[in-house]
Every structure is written in C-alpha cells, then in structure tokens.
Amino acid sequence: MSFKTLRRAGVLAGLLAALAACGNDQTRDPIFEAAYTGFFQKSDAASPQGLTDEVIAQTLAATDLPVILLRINARNSEAIAAQIERNGEHRTYGTAERQAIVLRHGMITGTRGLGGDLMSVEEDALLRLVRGRGIGNVAYVQRFLTAEDVTREISYRCNVEPDERVDLAQGRIRAGVTEMLAACTSEDGKPFVDYYMVDGSGEILGSRQWLGETTGYVTMTQLQK
Structure with a gap:
C-alpha cells in the first residue's frame, strides 16, 4: 500500500469521526437539520427541482461555512451539504446521517454512506491538468467498495481539453x-465524460463527475466558499 493510500485512509477515518461528532451535536441550527435530513433522499415527484431557492437561501443565510449543492442524476435526488472538516487540500462536506463527500479543489475524491462508495482515487495528474485548463492524456484511478465488501480498482486514461469560457x-x-x-x-x-467549471485560480466551482456504476453521475455546485 502506497503512502498516498495510507494518508487518504487516515484522512477519511478522521472524517468519519468528525461526522459522528457532528451527528451528536445538539446545538445545530434547525435550518441545517431540515436541509440535511433529506440528504440524497428521492425528490418529490411533483417538485423535480427538489430543493427550493428558499431553502437554499435560508441555508446560506444561516452559516459562513462553505456550502455545496449535490445532485445524483440517476436518482433524481439533490441535497445541500456544508463543510465539516478540512485537512490540507481536502474538504469534507457531511450530513447528520453520517454521509460524506470529499473534495480536493472542487474535484470529488471520496464518498461515504452513498452505497458503492468511491473509497479513494489517484487524481493528481487529472486534477493538475483540469486546474491548469490544459490539454493532454493522463492516468486516473478510482477505487470502489463492492457489495461483497471488496475494494475494486479501475484504471482509466483520460483525454482532457478546455471548452468554452x-x-x-x-x-x-x-x-x-x-x-x-x-x-x-x-x-x-x-467509459464516461466528466465536466468541470474552473475559475482563474484553478478552483472547480461546479462539475459533473462519474462516481461508478452504483451512483452514476453526480453534479456538484459550490454555492458559498
């Protein structure tokens, strides 16, 4: 096992501990409780947009923490999540149900509690090219937890190029x-095609990423940094 894998395992273990503490916090604002209770639950069929602009506005007004909006496309479900942990370049956004998404400069690098979770990635080359808004072909590795509790590793080659501003x-x-x-x-x-919206500093402010056959594509939108 590489140093990178060990380091990321330690990061994620710490994140799960933080999530447990977050779930036991009795002082959390009720607005956040309401927003997080439905995290990744199926949206009301009569309301295909899921979360309303009012709920999003209330959430942003209630905190100065970084906030993201997430949507699992195949499940027609979406949720707001707030940052609960930061470790170097890695930011973790979590829920009262102990579900977590880990971002590195806006790229999703791990999940917990979604089913078929993305356990870890080897994203350095891909992230560097995306952040630099460059052109090239790079290696990318994803690792998933199967139903048999076995980690499956898939290696990709990715062609990266800029599109519109x-x-x-x-x-x-x-x-x-x-x-x-x-x-x-x-x-x-x-095969899959990921989309990233990258600002002048190299931060990914929005994306559509493939998170494996169980979850499919997830759309991430940063609402507050």
Whole structure:
C-alpha cells in the first residue's frame, strides 16, 4: 500500500469521526437539520427541482461555512451539504446521517454512506491538468467498495481539453470559468465524460463527475466558499 493510500485512509477515518461528532451535536441550527435530513433522499415527484431557492437561501443565510449543492442524476435526488472538516487540500462536506463527500479543489475524491462508495482515487495528474485548463492524456484511478465488501480498482486514461469560457452565477458565487472536459476510458470499467467549471485560480466551482456504476453521475455546485 502506497503512502498516498495510507494518508487518504487516515484522512477519511478522521472524517468519519468528525461526522459522528457532528451527528451528536445538539446545538445545530434547525435550518441545517431540515436541509440535511433529506440528504440524497428521492425528490418529490411533483417538485423535480427538489430543493427550493428558499431553502437554499435560508441555508446560506444561516452559516459562513462553505456550502455545496449535490445532485445524483440517476436518482433524481439533490441535497445541500456544508463543510465539516478540512485537512490540507481536502474538504469534507457531511450530513447528520453520517454521509460524506470529499473534495480536493472542487474535484470529488471520496464518498461515504452513498452505497458503492468511491473509497479513494489517484487524481493528481487529472486534477493538475483540469486546474491548469490544459490539454493532454493522463492516468486516473478510482477505487470502489463492492457489495461483497471488496475494494475494486479501475484504471482509466483520460483525454482532457478546455471548452468554452462562461460567466457563472450560483448561490453567492460570481465568477468567470472555463469549462473543462475529461473523456475517460478503461478496459475494466464503463467509459464516461466528466465536466468541470474552473475559475482563474484553478478552483472547480461546479462539475459533473462519474462516481461508478452504483451512483452514476453526480453534479456538484459550490454555492458559498
């Protein structure tokens, strides 16, 4: 096992401990309780957008913490999550139900509690190219937990290139971004195309990422940094 894998395992173990503490916090604002209770639960069929603008606005007004909006496309479900932990470049967003998403400069690098979780990735080359808004072909590795409690590793080659520059307005964030595309193929897994919206500092402010066959594509939108 590499040093990188050991380090990430330690980071995620600490995050789970933080989530447990968060779940036992009796002083959490009721607005957050209401927002987090439905984390990744199926949206009301009569309300395909799921969370309303009012709920999002109330959540942003209730905290200065970084906040993201997440949507699991195949499940037609979405949720707001707030940052509960930061370890170097890794930020963890969590819920009262002890579900977690780990971001590194806005790229999803791990999940817990979603089913078929993304346990870890080897993303350095891909993240560097995406953040630099460059062109190239790089290696990328994802590791998933199977139903048999076995970690499955899938290695990809990803062609990365920039697309359009657009103006972004989401939550409290206003920025000009470059849309980046990463088309990834593997002999062992399904091909996919990820999209990233990258600002001038190299931060990913929004994305659509493939998180494996169980979860599928997840859309992430930063609402507050």
